[in-house]
Amino acid sequence: MNSIWxxxxxxxxxxxxENTCEKLAWFHVSRIKSMNQQCKVCGEPAAGFHFGAFTxxxxxxxxxxxxxxxxxxxxxxxxxxxxxxxxxxxxxxACRLRKCMMVGMSKSSSRYGRRSNWFKIHCLLQDQHQQxxxxxxxxxxKTPPPVTLPGALNILGQPAQHMDPRLQxxxxxxxxxxxxxxxxxxxxxxxxxxxxxxxSISPESHNSDTSVEVSESRLVAGGGIFxxxxxxxxPDQRPGSNGKxxxxxxxxxxxxxxxxxxxxxxxxxxxxxxxxxxxxxxxPPSSFLYRQPPPKPHHSVFKNNNNHYTHNNNNGDVxxxxxxxxxxxxxxxxxQSPKGGSNSREEDEEDEEDDDDEExxxxxxxxxxxxLSYTASRRERRRVSVSPQxxxxxxxxxxxxxxxxxxxxxxxxxxxxxxxxxxxDQEEEERGEITEENGEHDDEYESMANDHKxxxxxxxxxxxxxxxxx
Amino acid sequence: MNSIWxxxxxxxxxxxxENTCEKLAWFHVSRIKSMNQQCKVCGEPAAGFHFGAFTxxxxxxxxxxxxxxxxxxxxxxxxxxxxxxxxxxxxxxACRLRKCMMVGMSKSSSRYGRRSNWFKIHCLLQDQHQQxxxxxxxxxxKTPPPVTLPGALNILGQPAQHMDPRLQxxxxxxxxxxxxxxxxxxxxxxxxxxxxxxxSISPESHNSDTSVEVSESRLVAGGGIFxxxxxxxxPDQRPGSNGKxxxxxxxxxxxxxxxxxxxxxxxxxxxxxxxxxxxxxxxPPSSFLYRQPPPKPHHSVFKNNNNHYTHNNNNGDVxxxxxxxxxxxxxxxxxQSPKGGSNSREEDEEDEEDDDDEExxxxxxxxxxxxLSYTASRRERRRVSVSPQxxxxxxxxxxxxxxxxxxxxxxxxxxxxxxxxxxxDQEEEERGEITEENGEHDDEYESMANDHKxxxxxxxxxxxxxxxxx
DNA sequence: GAATAAGGTCACGAGGTCAG
DNA sequence: CTGACCTCGTGACCTTATTC
Ligand SMILES: [Zn+2]
Ligand SMILES: [Zn+2]
Ligand SMILES: [Zn+2]
Ligand SMILES: [Zn+2]
Numbered sequence: 001m002n003s004i005w006x007x008x009x010x011x012x013x014x015x016x017x018e019n020t021c022e023k024l025a026w027f028h029v030s031r032i033k034s035m036n037q038q039c040k041v042c043g044e045p046a047a048g049f050h051f052g053a054f055t056x057x058x059x060x061x062x063x064x065x066x067x068x069x070x071x072x073x074x075x076x077x078x079x080x081x082x083x084x085x086x087x088x089x090x091x092x093x094a095c096r097l098r099k100c101m102m103v104g105m106s107k108s109s110s111r112y113g114r115r116s117n118w119f120k121i122h123c124l125l126q127d128q129h130q131q132x133x134x135x136x137x138x139x140x141x142k143t144p145p146p147v148t149l150p151g152a153l154n155i156l157g158q159p160a161q162h163m164d165p166r167l168q169x170x171x172x173x174x175x176x177x178x179x180x181x182x183x184x185x186x187x188x189x190x191x192x193x194x195x196x197x198x199x200s201i202s203p204e205s206h207n208s209d210t211s212v213e214v215s216e217s218r219l220v221a222g223g224g225i226f227x228x229x230x231x232x233x234x235p236d237q238r239p240g241s242n243g244k245x246x247x248x249x250x251x252x253x254x255x256x257x258x259x260x261x262x263x264x265x266x267x268x269x270x271x272x273x274x275x276x277x278x279x280x281x282x283x284p285p286s287s288f289l290y291r292q293p294p295p296k297p298h299h300s301v302f303k304n305n306n307n308h309y310t311h312n313n314n315n316g317d318v319x320x321x322x323x324x325x326x327x328x329x330x331x332x333x334x335x336q337s338p339k340g341g342s343n344s345r346e347e348d349e350e351d352e353e354d355d356d357d358e359e360x361x362x363x364x365x366x367x368x369x370x371x372l373s374y375t376a377s378r379r380e381r382r383r384v385s386v387s388p389q390x391x392x393x394x395x396x397x398x399x400x401x402x403x404x405x406x407x408x409x410x411x412x413x414x415x416x417x418x419x420x421x422x423x424x425d426q427e428e429e430e431r432g433e434i435t436e437e438n439g440e441h442d443d444e445y446e447s448m449a450n451d452h453k454x455x456x457x458x459x460x461x462x463x464x465x466x467x468x469x470x
Numbered sequence: 471m472n473s474i475w476x477x478x479x480x481x482x483x484x485x486x487x488e489n490t491c492e493k494l495a496w497f498h499v500s501r502i503k504s505m506n507q508q509c510k511v512c513g514e515p516a517a518g519f520h521f522g523a524f525t526x527x528x529x530x531x532x533x534x535x536x537x538x539x540x541x542x543x544x545x546x547x548x549x550x551x552x553x554x555x556x557x558x559x560x561x562x563x564a565c566r567l568r569k570c571m572m573v574g575m576s577k578s579s580s581r582y583g584r585r586s587n588w589f590k591i592h593c594l595l596q597d598q599h600q601q602x603x604x605x606x607x608x609x610x611x612k613t614p615p616p617v618t619l620p621g622a623l624n625i626l627g628q629p630a631q632h633m634d635p636r637l638q639x640x641x642x643x644x645x646x647x648x649x650x651x652x653x654x655x656x657x658x659x660x661x662x663x664x665x666x667x668x669x670s671i672s673p674e675s676h677n678s679d680t681s682v683e684v685s686e687s688r689l690v691a692g693g694g695i696f697x698x699x700x701x702x703x704x705p706d707q708r709p710g711s712n713g714k715x716x717x718x719x720x721x722x723x724x725x726x727x728x729x730x731x732x733x734x735x736x737x738x739x740x741x742x743x744x745x746x747x748x749x750x751x752x753x754p755p756s757s758f759l760y761r762q763p764p765p766k767p768h769h770s771v772f773k774n775n776n777n778h779y780t781h782n783n784n785n786g787d788v789x790x791x792x793x794x795x796x797x798x799x800x801x802x803x804x805x806q807s808p809k810g811g812s813n814s815r816e817e818d819e820e821d822e823e824d825d826d827d828e829e830x831x832x833x834x835x836x837x838x839x840x841x842l843s844y845t846a847s848r849r850e851r852r853r854v855s856v857s858p859q860x861x862x863x864x865x866x867x868x869x870x871x872x873x874x875x876x877x878x879x880x881x882x883x884x885x886x887x888x889x890x891x892x893x894x895d896q897e898e899e900e901r902g903e904i905t906e907e908n909g910e911h912d913d914e915y916e917s918m919a920n921d922h923k924x925x926x927x928x929x930x931x932x933x934x935x936x937x938x939x940x
Numbered sequence: 941g942a943a944t945a946a947g948g949t950c951a952c953g954a955g956g957t958c959a960g
Numbered sequence: 961c962t963g964a965c966c967t968c969g970t971g972a973c974c975t976t977a978t979t980c
Contacts, residue, residue, distance in 0.1 A: 047964095048953060058963050064955070065961080090962070107954095108557045113528070113971035114951040402951065517972090518945060528971045534947075535969080542969095560954085560970070583979025584943040 036127060040103035041096065042089040048403070052109030053100075058089065063100045066093065067107055073097055120403060507593060510573035511566065512559040522579030523570075528559065533570045536563065537577055543567055 037046040039056035046054035051063055066073060073093045076082060082095035089096050507516040509526035516524035521533055536543060543563045546552055552565035559566050 050953065056963085057965085060954085061963055062961090093961095110560075110954065111971090112560055112953055112969070114953090114973080116972055520945065526971085527973085530946085531971055532969090563969090580946065581979085582945055582977060584945090586980065 037123060039086075041099045041105075042084055042086045044086045049115070050110070051100075051105040051107060052111075053103045053105045055100075055103075055105070059096070059100060062089075062093075062096060063105050066097050066100075070097075115403060123403070506597065509556075511569045511575075512554055512556045514556045519585065520580075521570075521575040521577060523573045523575045525570075525573075525575070529566070529570060532559075532563075532566060533575050536567050536570075540567075 037049075037054035038044065039046045039059050040053045041055055041059040044056040044058070047057045047060065048054070050060035055063070076092050076094040078092065078095070080095060080098065082088070082092040084092075084096050084099045507519075507524040508514065509516045509529050510523045511525055511529040514526040514528070517527045517530065518524070520530035525533070546562050546564040548562060548565070550565060550568065552558070552562040554562075554566050554569045
């Protein structure tokens with residue numbers, strides 16, 4: 001009975017979104033591969049997450065250089081209205097820099113180190129959503145409704161997407177295999193929050209994946225939002241001059257804009273933090289609903305962070321986590337995979353296919369070890385391996401989560417087509433001005449008690465912190 | 471089953487939208503657990519207790535790396551005055567390392583293994599104190615004076631916190647039921663130290679939870695103290711490389727800078743070293759006052775460290791310990807819960823407390839026994855009224871001491887209603903300032919959570935999880 | 941046996957380099 | 961000046977050791 005009700009509501013939701021979210025202006029990006037990301041500034045395939053946003057090498061270097069000597073940047077001759085794209089990015093430094101800031105780049109938001117798996121998953125999910133969105137709503141949403149906030153971010157134009165039911169299902173299934181969630185509350189939370197992150201805002205920009213608060217204190221300012229940590233300290237205390245503040249896109253804006261890939265957050269919330277019972281349903285707290293030992297893989301093999309398989313260690317978290325992650329990935333793959341996949345029910349994948357072909361051609365340049373792994377995963381994606389494995393939570397071929405791996409393939413091919421689209425998006429974005437302001441805001445001062453931070457953080461659609469532990 | 475999950479996820483979606491669409495109020499996702507700790511160095515959520523202090527993964531690794539090659543760390547360009555936080559922690563290694571040492575990190579203070587429940591309790595108590603402190607003194611510390619090294623310590627901007635009288639009271643009561651503490655002297659000591667230790671310095675850093683002597687040998691040197699384990703060496707002997715010695719902040723100095731949660735230093739010394747009587751009050755020695763066997767639960771069930779219930783084993787310690795712990799936890803919960811608690815009658819005690827602290831500061835290191843007695847008397851002094859539950863040693867629902875547990879319950883229990891609240895909290899926070907109110911809110915919030923927990927524990931017997939890892 | 945920290949591994953990003 | 965490439969510190973995750 002509950003289930004009925006729930007499903008009903010689910011449907012309602014879906015409908016709702018289909019209607020509302022149509023606008024989605026996401027261009028048909030070239031079929032982003034799992035890990036793909038585009039440069040938020042110019043649209044070129046991103047080389048990574050730099051200074052708080054996914055950017056290409058060029059924009060990364062540009063921002064790094066420019067930041068040091070802003071004075072060297074001349075005024076825009078075009079009244080600051082230049083639309084930045086791959087082709088013209090070097091034509092107007094002022095606008096390029098502005099765009100950089102618009103997308104949230106700042107020295108202070110830089111982070112180091114490996115990205116958490118949650119982050120990676122988030123990216124995957126987003127891609128998936130985007131794809132779906134693109135295929136489904138493509139036509140309609142040429143022009144996404146401007147996001148209310150000061151508009152700054154609306155640029156992103158993409159309407160919020162609803163979560164893919166299939167994916168949810170997958171997750172649910174995964175969860176069923178997920179053994180006691182206890183103890184892994186944080187992770188669960190994160191996991192749940194995954195979809196909430198917006199690509200543009202990007203999953204947390206701070207130094208640590210674990211930090212959740214990052215975007216919590218965003219404030220709207222001008223065309224964008226400034227991050228204002230709760231600081232008890234004055235901004236000036238910042239050691240360097242550089243990064244005190246972070247200019248972040250408006251959270252809401254990010255929602256829609258972020259792209260099609262937007263999912264329902266609620267579904268992802270971790271049990272513990274979930275405020276609604278719903279969540280509980282999805283992710284029952286260990287001690288609560290699932291006292292009975294969950295179906296646990298019997299001594300199954302898991303892949304560790306390093307993408308190697310290992311036997312279950314006593315660490316339950318790891319296992320469950322891996323399972324969960326893999327489930328997500330598989331669901332994604334299945335969707336993306338050619339119709340044939342047992343899981344795949346979608347139709348829209350055609351576009352994707354093309355991309356794949358193209359992608360391959362490029363693979364060349366740099367391969368490092370990762371690629372290998374990537375290859376493998378890719379292989380799976382295409383019905384290679386397949387079916388059987390995917391279902392199995394204890395799969396033996398865990399998907400490679402490395403970010404680079406995916407990129408290579410995809411982008412190389414790149415897609416010319418996207419350029420036009422990108423432009424349009426950018427146009428919207430352009431309005432913002434780079435304000436400067438950088439200043440203050442940065443600091444999210446940690447001084448506050450964690451509690452405060454965390455609690456509050458969610459109000460604003462905080463970008464999700466995908467850190468495992470967080 | 472799957473259907474259930476699916477529906478659940480749908481629900482989650484719905485909820486999500488309800489929330490997000492409105493305000494985007496993100497729900498309280500993270501809601502840090504009671505056990506939460508922040509990195510004492512950068513403020514990020516701590517991953518655990520590393521090298522003598524609660525730190526995040528990054529600071530842990532940094533310290534581990536740096537310790538081996540100090541020479542590789544370049545001078546601070548900022549005159550050693552950098553304020554380390556999550557965002558800028560990578561910008562100045564020198565200051566980061568300094569901060570690490572300031573908070574008590576050292577290779578010598580490393581330890582392995584599971585932490586004792588006493589340790590966990592200590593953590594809980596600290597959290598509580600911090601919260602209180604935050605709410606109480608918030609205004610004053612809006613702008614902490616810039617810290618500087620030598621000056622670094624002056625930073626102390628934050629007023630020392632006294633221990634919560636109510637809590638002390640509770641503990642005293644608990645102690646009355648606590649049977650012979652004999653044999654667990656060390657633990658007792660630790661326990662006593664628990665509250666006395668500053669968060670930053672953190673509960674014992676040595677190899678064993680039971681070892682108390684750890685911080686005794688601290689010497690003041692310059693702006694900080696060098697820890698020299700067992701050694702009498704002069705401050706200059708700086709460890710040089712690896713480490714046996716640790717540069718420790720002057721006990722007092724460390725106080726303020728560390729953060730809001732900072733407590734009164736005097737209070738932190740280990741009983742043996744503790745100079746104040748306060749500690750004694752809190753934790754009366756077993757052998758002293760309470761010789762008479764406390765009402766012992768007749769064959770009641772207790773929860774062991776692993777959070778499982780077990781029948782009384784012949785180990786009296788366990789029983790008494792559990793009782794004690796639970797009493798503490800419950801008292802904490804009750805405190806946090808809406809003021810209504812029957813226990814809270816003491817309003818004025820703060821002053822007293824303060825006094826005590828001061829007193830303590832001098833007393834030197836030794837006397838434990840005295841304290842105990844002191845405690846007892848104190849206890850009597852205050853009319854101890856404890857709520858029935860709390861008194862009852864024979865409670866059947868021992869609290870789960872695993873650090874992670876706390877989170878789960880809370881959230882689960884509190885359904886939708888909380889959402890609104892959370893939102894409001896968040897909003898407040900957004901402004902950027904941590905106002906006192908927030909603190910209060912938090913408290914309330916927590917109290918709610920606690921209530922839930924408590925109920926839960928009673929009815930469901932869900933013990934509090936003290937596990938570090940969430 | 942479970943919890944939990946030290947240590948190790950290696951994905952990643954900031955910076956630096958230097959042809960173009 | 962730009963941006964592909966390289967270096968190296970960082971930190972997320974894993975493994976092993978230790979303690980409860
Ligand atoms: Zn770019
Ligand atoms: Zn321009
Ligand atoms: Zn840290
Ligand atoms: Zn410095």
